[in-house]
Amino acid sequence: MIKQSKIRRKNVGLRPPAQPSRIRRDPVPGPDKPMRLFASVDFHSREWEIRLAAAGIIFFALAMSAVVIDIGEMLSH
Secondary structure (H helix, E strand, C coil), X not given: CCCCCCCCCCCCXXXXXCCCCCCCCCCCCCCCCCCCCCCCXXXXXXXXXXXXXXXXXXXXXXXXXXXXXXXXXXXXX
C-alpha cells in the first residue's frame, strides 16, 4: 500500500460564509391587539386589480343577459 502524503492542500473558500437574514418582520400582534380580517390585505396590489376586473366582467355579463331576457320577454307578448 501507498502511504498517504502528509502535505495537505488548503481548501479554497469559493463561497463566502452565510450571513444572517436582514429581512425585517412586523412583530406578532399580542393578545390585547386582535388581528383584523383586512389588516394584511394590500388593495393596491396587482392581484386585487385582476380579481376586481374579473368580478366586474362577470357582473356586466349577468346584467346584459338579464336585459336581453327582459327585452325578449317584452317583445314576445
